[in-house]
Amino acid sequence: MKPSIPKGTRDFSPNEVAKRKYIFSTIQKVFENFGFQPIETPSFENSSTLMGKYGEEGDRLIFKILNSGDYLRKADANLLGNKESQKLTSQISEKALRYDLTVPFARYVVQHQNEISFPFKRYQMQPVWRADRPQKGRFREFYQCDADVVGSKSLLQEVEFVQLYDAVFSKLKLTGTMIKMNNRKILSGIAEIIGASDKLINFTVALDKLDKIGEEGVVKEMLEKGITEKAIEKVKPLFSFNGSNKEKLAELKGMLAASDEGLNGVSDLEFVVDSIEELGLESAELEIDVTLARGLNYYTGAIFEVSAPKGVKMGSIGGGGRYDDLTGIFGLKDVSGVGISFGLDRIYLVLEELNLFETVDLPQPKVLFLNYNNEQQITVLKALKALRSSNIKCEVYPDVASSNKQQKKQWKYATTRGIEFTVTDIENELFTLKNMNTGDQVSCNLSEMIETLK
Amino acid sequence: MKPSIPKGTRDFSPNEVAKRKYIFSTIQKVFENFGFQPIETPSFENSSTLMGKYGEEGDRLIFKILNSGDYLRKADANLLGNKESQKLTSQISEKALRYDLTVPFARYVVQHQNEISFPFKRYQMQPVWRADRPQKGRFREFYQCDADVVGSKSLLQEVEFVQLYDAVFSKLKLTGTMIKMNNRKILSGIAEIIGASDKLINFTVALDKLDKIGEEGVVKEMLEKGITEKAIEKVKPLFSFNGSNKEKLAELKGMLAASDEGLNGVSDLEFVVDSIEELGLESAELEIDVTLARGLNYYTGAIFEVSAPKGVKMGSIGGGGRYDDLTGIFGLKDVSGVGISFGLDRIYLVLEELNLFETVDLPQPKVLFLNYNNEQQITVLKALKALRSSNIKCEVYPDVASSNKQQKKQWKYATTRGIEFTVTDIENELFTLKNMNTGDQVSCNLSEMIETLK
Numbered sequence: 001m002k003p004s005i006p007k008g009t010r011d012f013s014p015n016e017v018a019k020r021k022y023i024f025s026t027i028q029k030v031f032e033n034f035g036f037q038p039i040e041t042p043s044f045e046n047s048s049t050l051m052g053k054y055g056e057e058g059d060r061l062i063f064k065i066l067n068s069g070d071y072l073r074k075a076d077a078n079l080l081g082n083k084e085s086q087k088l089t090s091q092i093s094e095k096a097l098r099y100d101l102t103v104p105f106a107r108y109v110v111q112h113q114n115e116i117s118f119p120f121k122r123y124q125m126q127p128v129w130r131a132d133r134p135q136k137g138r139f140r141e142f143y144q145c146d147a148d149v150v151g152s153k154s155l156l157q158e159v160e161f162v163q164l165y166d167a168v169f170s171k172l173k174l175t176g177t178m179i180k181m182n183n184r185k186i187l188s189g190i191a192e193i194i195g196a197s198d199k200l201i202n203f204t205v206a207l208d209k210l211d212k213i214g215e216e217g218v219v220k221e222m223l224e225k226g227i228t229e230k231a232i233e234k235v236k237p238l239f240s241f242n243g244s245n246k247e248k249l250a251e252l253k254g255m256l257a258a259s260d261e262g263l264n265g266v267s268d269l270e271f272v273v274d275s276i277e278e279l280g281l282e283s284a285e286l287e288i289d290v291t292l293a294r295g296l297n298y299y300t301g302a303i304f305e306v307s308a309p310k311g312v313k314m315g316s317i318g319g320g321g322r323y324d325d326l327t328g329i330f331g332l333k334d335v336s337g338v339g340i341s342f343g344l345d346r347i348y349l350v351l352e353e354l355n356l357f358e359t360v361d362l363p364q365p366k367v368l369f370l371n372y373n374n375e376q377q378i379t380v381l382k383a384l385k386a387l388r389s390s391n392i393k394c395e396v397y398p399d400v401a402s403s404n405k406q407q408k409k410q411w412k413y414a415t416t417r418g419i420e421f422t423v424t425d426i427e428n429e430l431f432t433l434k435n436m437n438t439g440d441q442v443s444c445n446l447s448e449m450i451e452t453l454k
Numbered sequence: 455m456k457p458s459i460p461k462g463t464r465d466f467s468p469n470e471v472a473k474r475k476y477i478f479s480t481i482q483k484v485f486e487n488f489g490f491q492p493i494e495t496p497s498f499e500n501s502s503t504l505m506g507k508y509g510e511e512g513d514r515l516i517f518k519i520l521n522s523g524d525y526l527r528k529a530d531a532n533l534l535g536n537k538e539s540q541k542l543t544s545q546i547s548e549k550a551l552r553y554d555l556t557v558p559f560a561r562y563v564v565q566h567q568n569e570i571s572f573p574f575k576r577y578q579m580q581p582v583w584r585a586d587r588p589q590k591g592r593f594r595e596f597y598q599c600d601a602d603v604v605g606s607k608s609l610l611q612e613v614e615f616v617q618l619y620d621a622v623f624s625k626l627k628l629t630g631t632m633i634k635m636n637n638r639k640i641l642s643g644i645a646e647i648i649g650a651s652d653k654l655i656n657f658t659v660a661l662d663k664l665d666k667i668g669e670e671g672v673v674k675e676m677l678e679k680g681i682t683e684k685a686i687e688k689v690k691p692l693f694s695f696n697g698s699n700k701e702k703l704a705e706l707k708g709m710l711a712a713s714d715e716g717l718n719g720v721s722d723l724e725f726v727v728d729s730i731e732e733l734g735l736e737s738a739e740l741e742i743d744v745t746l747a748r749g750l751n752y753y754t755g756a757i758f759e760v761s762a763p764k765g766v767k768m769g770s771i772g773g774g775g776r777y778d779d780l781t782g783i784f785g786l787k788d789v790s791g792v793g794i795s796f797g798l799d800r801i802y803l804v805l806e807e808l809n810l811f812e813t814v815d816l817p818q819p820k821v822l823f824l825n826y827n828n829e830q831q832i833t834v835l836k837a838l839k840a841l842r843s844s845n846i847k848c849e850v851y852p853d854v855a856s857s858n859k860q861q862k863k864q865w866k867y868a869t870t871r872g873i874e875f876t877v878t879d880i881e882n883e884l885f886t887l888k889n890m891n892t893g894d895q896v897s898c899n900l901s902e903m904i905e906t907l908k
Contacts, residue, residue, distance in 0.1 A: 003503055003561045003784045006549050009496035011562055013569065014576070017492040033842045035819040035849025038471040042463035042595055043497065043551075043581065044517075049457055063498075066518040066547050068585040072537040080534040083526040093520050095460050097497075107457045108465055115467065117870045119852055122468070127497065131522040141496055154852035159835060167842070278832050279839055330457045365489040378732050381613060385733055388487045388621070395489025398573055398608035416571045 008132070008140030014363050020348060022360045023172065024125060027145050027342055030167045034160060036123040036147045041104040043127070044095045051096070053103045053329065061130045063097040064089060097129040101146045102326070102339070109150060110330040118151030118335075125344075137314060137346045148339030150326060155268060158302045158322070159275040161340045165306055165318060166284040168342065173356050175283040176309035177317070182292035183269050184299050184321070186252060189262015190238075190290070193255070194231035201293060203227060207238060208291040215239045238290060245273045248288045268301060300324040304340055308350045317346045366453055367421040367433075369396040370410050376426045383423075383431065386446055392453045421453060462586070462594030468817050474802060476814045477626065478579060481599050481796055484621045488614060490577040490601045495558040497581070498549045505550070507557045507783060515585045518547040551583040555600045556780070556793070563604060564784040572605030572789075579798075591769060591800045602793030604780060609722060612756045612776070613729040615794045619760055619772060620738040622796065627810050629737040630763030631771070636746035637723050638753050638775070640706060643716015644692075644744070647709070648685035655747060657681060661692060662745040669693045692744060699727045702742045722755060754778040758794055762804045771800045820907055821875040821887075823850040824864050830880045837877075837885065840900055846907045875907060 005011060012020065028038075044065055051059055071092045072080070079088045098104055101124045109116065125145040132138060147164065149157050162179055169177045187204070191197035202225035206218050213221075218239065222232055237251040249270050256262030269288060276286050284306075292303050294316075301322030308314045320340030327335045351357055367387065369380050380396050387394045401407040414422050414436060424441070425432040431449050434441045444452065459465060466474065482492075498519055505513055525546045526534070533542045552558055555578045563570065579599040586592060601618065603611050616633055623631045641658070645651035656679035660672050667675075672693065676686055691705040703724050710716030723742060730740050738760075746757050748770075755776030762768045774794030781789045805811055821841065823834050834850050841848045855861040868876050868890060878895070879886040885903050888895045898906065 003565055004500065005496050005503075005561075005565075006498060006500055009498065011496070011566065012494040013566070014491035014493060017494055021492075029845075032817055033845065033847050035822075035847060037468035037817045038475075039468060040466040040471055040474075042459055042465070043583070044460060044463065044595075046458065046460055049459075060522070063522075064520040065551075066520050066543065068514070068517075070537075070539045072534075072539040072542065075537065077535075077537075080526075080537070081531075083524075083529065083531075083534070085524045085526040088526065089520065097519075107459075111457055111459075112465065112467070117867050119867075121849065129497070141498075149852065152852040154854075156831065156835070156850060156852050160838075163839065275832065275835060279835055363486055363491045368489075377610065378729065381610070381729060381733055384614075385617065391483075391487065393487050393489060395575065396610060398603065398606040398610050400608075413571050413573075 006140070008134035008138075010139065010141075018363050019351070019357050019360050020344070022357070023344055023347055023351070024143075024145070026171045027168050027344075028123070028125065030164060030171065031123040031145075031147050033167070034121075034147070034164050036121045039105070039108060039122050039124055040126060041098070041101075041108055041124070044097050045104060045107065047090065047094055047096045049107050050099055050103060051090075054099055058099060061132055062099050063129045063131055064093040065095040065097065067092055067094060098126070099130060100128050101126060101144050101341075102148075103329075105146070105148060106327045107330055109335065110327050110332045113332060119149050120151055121147070121149045123147040137349055139345060143344040145342040145344055146320075146339055147341075148326075148337050150335050150337035153336045155271045157338050158268070158272045159279070161304065161320065161338070162272060162276050162281070162284075162286055163279065165304075165340065166281040169284055169306075170282040172347070172351060174309065174347075174351065174354070177284045178307045178309075179284050179286050180289040180292050180305045180307065181269060181272065181286065182289055182303040183265035184301055184303060185261045185265025185268065186256065186290060187265075187293060189256040189259035189265060190235060192259040192262065193234045194227050199225060199227050203235075204291050204293045210239065241290065245286065245288045248290075249273065252290070265301075272302070294319055294321070298323055302338060308346075309354075312350050312353055314346055314350055316343070317350060318342050362418070363393075364417055364419055365393040365395045366419075367392065367394045367423060368414050368417075368419045369394070369423045370401075370407070370414070371397040371399065372401050372407060372410075373426070374400050379426055379429070380423075383446055383449070387450060387453065390450050390454060392450065423449075460594070462588035462592075464593065464595075472817050473805070473811045473814050474798070476811070477798060477801055477805070478597075478599070480625045481622050481798075482577070482579065484618060484625065485577040485599075485601050487621070488575075488601070488618050490575045493559070493562060493576050493578055494580060495552070495555075495562055495578070498551050499558060499561065501544065501548055501550045503561050504553055504557060505544075508553055512553060516553050517551040517583045517585055518543055519549040519551065521546055521548060552580070553584060554582050555580060555598050555795075556602075557783075559600070559602060560781045561784055563789065564781050564786045567786060573603050574605055575601070575603045577601040591803055593799060597798040599796040599798055600774075600793055601795075602780075602791050604789050604791035607790045609725045611792050612722075612726045613733070615758065615774065615792070616726060616730050616735070616738075616740055617733065619758075619794065620735045623738055623760075624736040626801070626805060628763065628801075628805065628808070631738045632761045632763075633738050633740050634743040634746050634759045634761065635723060635726065635740065636743055636757040637719035638755055638757060639715045639719025639722065640710065640744060641719075641747060643710040643713035643719060644689060646713045646716065647688045648681055653679060653681050657689075658745045658747045664693065695744065699740065699742045702744075703727065706744070719755075726756070748773055748775070752777055756792060762800075763808075766804050766807055768800055768804055770797070771804060772796050816872070817847075818871055818873055819847040819849045820873075821846065821848045821877065822868050822871075822873045823848070823877045824855075824861070824868070825851040825853065826855050826861060826864075827880070828854050833880055833883070834877075837900055837903070841904060841907065844904050844908060846904065877903075 075091045127141055127143050129141050165179050191200040206221040210218050237255050252266045299321035303321040305316045306318035308317050322338040324336050326337045384394050397410045422434050423431050424434050430443050432443055529545045581597050583595050619633050645654040660675040664672055691709050706720045753775035757775040759770045760772035762771050776792040778790050780791045838848050851864045876888050877885050878888050884897050886897055
């Protein structure tokens, strides 16, 4: 029976690792260019750090680690007898795998507050684990790449995050991404106007269907959800919300004239839109989207979400926002922050679909020394050493071919792995170097070979 | 109450992450130079893949993951009632965290055997988890960096692994590491000579104390362990085993003349020693060490262990060996392999102790724009954009200083973080650039600033 791996997890082959590293290092370079600094936190945290931070659903999806040793010794006999799984958990498990990077980051900030110079710009690129039902683009082990600034309320950060998204996707040659922005204060303003904040989600969900079911359908759904006709009248400009960002902001200003908080949100967004207009974007587009309600219970200012270029079917490939109280859950009050995240695994799928990995250096050696002759081994080892000193990836086929069949096997090894050059023969310190793509052969000494392969 | 992290785990600050990345990327570059290709496997495996592969002690130290949902539903009521922790585990946990990289690699090779071109040279740098008692240089979450070749018995690999160790430590400027080698077949030969293989471990342990307790003490201990005087006489050359590698090999040849397997091991080592003598090492030394018995139940040929330079107190910083049957446990027979491992966390401690991180680029931005004036924000954002396009790490202090005190805070932020340059003023597109180390100030336009900072 062939061995297997757990549902929702993946092995990565050499080429996959290389492509993933290309995305990681692109994001990392941009993060550092923007002044962000890396931290890393342990894969597992004390359960008390994680539990209760992601809602009931989140608690359920967190992977718990069984205590070591005689873990049942102190467990409540009644809970065991009645098989009360949920209540027993905290008695037999005190650690759990990281569910996201935000809560561990909040824990880190509180724990290390005396070593940190605020505002603290940190990035973190590590795996997280969720016992979710696996599906396309959703795994049980996946990477998040987060950048956050804590300890500042400046809107400059929001401008920089738009630029940062644009810089990463431009470097990945992924043109046409859409950076959508909203502001929680605008949503609160809309809630004021329609008369009840508890209807805000119904409202945004209905509005989001405008493309599919038209204005009539949207109004019908809103009425069904208990939003009054009068309220709908007030926010009607949103139904024809198709102009430029400037036009949208102008509409919002009129619509939210009666809500101070709403106007505040409009002015925040205006600052970002105006700045980005001055600065320009290389490959992405910035779009105001008032239906964006991502993490509504969490974000207090800007809300970001990035979608893949049109035509690529994929959920959001990034998102984030501003939160006024990140670290309050761990006892440190009034630390405002704003952050964004890149979905590494989904970005991978998008780049793959659009053939954007073509230029990635795969980890093949540049040259393979075929091994037909025992007498030449030291010469080969010396040549390999010289090539490696010049940073040329190279290897020798380890076993000497003692038959025609074995020679063919070496040949096949070179072609299957897509190795570009082979050394097929050595005589009097002269190497026969074969270009496997063209079939051309040259005879050269060691330094000539290094020149050719560089 | 301040939050904390689980025993034996660590947070890594920005500077620590940067230094760790420096080690990782050094090892990675050398691995790839030598023709190794990266793979990655999931953090957790099916428990059946891991359990029973590391002995009883290992099974105990593996972190098990609790099943999701109502995990007690199908559990045996008697086991619960009697609190039989050990027997219950497999009923409530079917996944476990990776304990090393070798078993997941063996599983990978078997599962992907039809996609792999053998000999397969793979490297893998990932964390592993062990519920060990934490102590200096031993953690519950730590990284391993492994390179293995499977599907070949060629001794060229052993030579290359010595070179690879030397290349990595040379690049890390860690001179004076000792690469110790032994061969399982020599140990088997000694067992033959002393009359019993079950006494081999007692024998090597006693011999290893030669430095401390002298020949007399060693002989005494051996006799106590039941090794006969006659047997001790036969292996006496090992007591004055202090010459060059060549001299040691000559001694061994004489001593093991009656054991074919022993002579075989000597000849294997001889090939490595002779080749390395021809090729030379840059910073490490190769030493035959017949007391090296690491992984005795596992290795079948070469055995490697690397110790830190003299004067640094630290367990081994690397090790490995040849195994004839890596994948047999998963049903694929006769795949010979040889591999080595780098202990990232220990290498870190050694480099720290020897101040060898001095040249590592820390992830600070090169320049910070102080933020004293609201009117200049777009000019600043434009300058940042231009600097980042030239790959100069930079940032702006996000909040505008509206008081003297706030200006001082920005100043302190720059010095605490060790940022090299600040822009203290902007007028008419001219930037006042201050070198924070020398105190020198220059007034320059954007392109002059880029030139200075590059």
